[in-house]
Amino acid sequence: MKPVSILVVVPTTGGPVVLRSLKRRPGLPASAAFAAGDYRPLPWSGDYARLAAAGGPLSRLAGEVSEPYELRLSGSFDAGRSWEVPVCLAHGLLARGHSLTADPEAADLVLWATGAVDLDLAVLPGDYALLDKLARSRDLLAAAARADLAVLLPDGPETAEAARALRDLGRARAPVILPAASVPAALAVLARPAPYPAPAAGRRPALVAALVALLAATALAAGFAMLRARPEAERPVAAAATPAPVEPGTAIAPTPDPVAGGAVVEELAAPAGSTCRRVAFGADPPVRRPVPSESSGRLRASRLAPDLCGLAFRATLPGARVTVGPELAAAALPPTRLPDGAQAYFLREGARRNLVYTVQVMTGSADADPGAAKPSGTVDRFVHGLVR
Structure with missing residues (x-):
C-alpha cells in the first residue's frame, strides 16, 4: 500500500475526536497524550504511556516502540478505553509510512475505529455504544465524503446493526468493515502492499476495491485470545485532571x-x-x-x-x-x-x-x-x- 493521508477518528458518545498528530518525542520521559494547543497531559495519558512502553501491547507491532511518542487529539474524554484501538492502528500505519491528517477534505482514507485491547492487541468485545457514536459522527463523515472509509466494529450487542447503519450512509464507495479480532488483523488489511495509483485530477485512489480483495486473507486473526470485558463509556471534557467517575456496580475497596x-x-x-x-x-x-x-x-x-x-x-x-x-x-x-x-x-x-x-x-x-x-x-x- 503506497503512502496515503489518513484521518483517524476516535468516536465517543459525546462526539468524534480526531487524532491530529503522532510523532516521536525523545525528550519526553514517557509517551504522553495531549489536547491540541495544551502542554498538560490528558487525564488518561498514563494509560497511553503504559500502552506504548517497552514490553507493552504496542511492542507487539513490528518496529514499535523504540522511544517516547507525543499523541495530540482535537479533544479528550474522562473515562473509557475505546481510544486504544484507533491509537494502536495509527501507530501501525505511521510505522508503515502513511501520514495522518486532521482535515477531512484532505484525507484519502477515513479510519473510524473503537475498542479496547488486551496485552496481545486482541480487541476486547463489549458494549461500545456503536450506534450512538455513529450518529454523532455523521457530520464529520459527511465532510470527508470523497475519502474511502474503513471501520472497525468490535463484537458486541450493536455490531450487526451498526454495520447496517454504515451501509445506509449513502457514500459513493461502500465502507470496508475491518476484521475485529485484533489490531494486527486490521492492519493486515489496511497496510498490506498493493498497487494504489496516484490520484489524477478529479479522481480518488480506489482504496476500497483493493481493501475488499484483501479481506479473504485475514482469517489468521482467529488465533488471538480475547478477554471478556465491558469498557466504560466516554464523555468529552476539558483537558483537566478531574477524578474519573465510577461506573454503577464497580467494586471499590473500603475507604481506609x-x-x-x-x-x-x-x-x-x-x-x-x-x-x-x-x-x-x-x-x-x-x-x-x-x-x-x-x-x-x-x-x-x-x-x-x-x-x-x-x-x-x-x-x-x-x-x-x-x-x-x-x-x-x-x-x-x-x-x-x-x-x-x-x-x-x-x-x-x-x-x-x-x-x-x-x-x-x-x-x-x-x-x-x-x-x-x-x-x-x-x-x-x-x-x-x-x-x-
Missing part, C-alpha cells in the same frame, strides 16, 4: 482511615494468580492494602515483595492536593487514576530498589474558607520507604 494530613496511602498488589505486569496494563484490578502510620510523620515501610506492583495516593479533604517525591516518580511509570480518583504509581520492572520519598499534602489555598478544619495554605509532609 487517613494516615496523615488528610491523605490515604495504599499498596497496590497483584491478586492471586496474576502478575504486576497484568495489573499495570489493566488486565486485572489490584488488591489495595492501606499503609499505616509508624510514628509521627512516617509511614510503615513497604516490602518490595514480588506481588507489590505500586502505590496509590488520595486526599480525603475537599480541595486537598497530594504530591510525591521525585524518588518514587523516577522509579514508577507515569501516574494514572484509579476509579475512586486515587493517583496510582506502578513500579518499573527495572527500578525495584530501596528508596525513601516524601509525600506532601496541601490542604488549603489563598481563597480557602477561614472556618475550614485546616488553615489556609497548610502543608503536611510525611515519609514512606520501599525496602527489600
Whole structure:
C-alpha cells in the first residue's frame, strides 16, 4: 500500500475526536497524550504511556516502540478505553509510512475505529455504544465524503446493526468493515502492499476495491485470545485532571482511615494468580492494602515483595492536593487514576530498589474558607520507604 493521508477518528458518545498528530518525542520521559494547543497531559495519558512502553501491547507491532511518542487529539474524554484501538492502528500505519491528517477534505482514507485491547492487541468485545457514536459522527463523515472509509466494529450487542447503519450512509464507495479480532488483523488489511495509483485530477485512489480483495486473507486473526470485558463509556471534557467517575456496580475497596494530613496511602498488589505486569496494563484490578502510620510523620515501610506492583495516593479533604517525591516518580511509570480518583504509581520492572520519598499534602489555598478544619495554605509532609 503506497503512502496515503489518513484521518483517524476516535468516536465517543459525546462526539468524534480526531487524532491530529503522532510523532516521536525523545525528550519526553514517557509517551504522553495531549489536547491540541495544551502542554498538560490528558487525564488518561498514563494509560497511553503504559500502552506504548517497552514490553507493552504496542511492542507487539513490528518496529514499535523504540522511544517516547507525543499523541495530540482535537479533544479528550474522562473515562473509557475505546481510544486504544484507533491509537494502536495509527501507530501501525505511521510505522508503515502513511501520514495522518486532521482535515477531512484532505484525507484519502477515513479510519473510524473503537475498542479496547488486551496485552496481545486482541480487541476486547463489549458494549461500545456503536450506534450512538455513529450518529454523532455523521457530520464529520459527511465532510470527508470523497475519502474511502474503513471501520472497525468490535463484537458486541450493536455490531450487526451498526454495520447496517454504515451501509445506509449513502457514500459513493461502500465502507470496508475491518476484521475485529485484533489490531494486527486490521492492519493486515489496511497496510498490506498493493498497487494504489496516484490520484489524477478529479479522481480518488480506489482504496476500497483493493481493501475488499484483501479481506479473504485475514482469517489468521482467529488465533488471538480475547478477554471478556465491558469498557466504560466516554464523555468529552476539558483537558483537566478531574477524578474519573465510577461506573454503577464497580467494586471499590473500603475507604481506609487517613494516615496523615488528610491523605490515604495504599499498596497496590497483584491478586492471586496474576502478575504486576497484568495489573499495570489493566488486565486485572489490584488488591489495595492501606499503609499505616509508624510514628509521627512516617509511614510503615513497604516490602518490595514480588506481588507489590505500586502505590496509590488520595486526599480525603475537599480541595486537598497530594504530591510525591521525585524518588518514587523516577522509579514508577507515569501516574494514572484509579476509579475512586486515587493517583496510582506502578513500579518499573527495572527500578525495584530501596528508596525513601516524601509525600506532601496541601490542604488549603489563598481563597480557602477561614472556618475550614485546616488553615489556609497548610502543608503536611510525611515519609514512606520501599525496602527489600
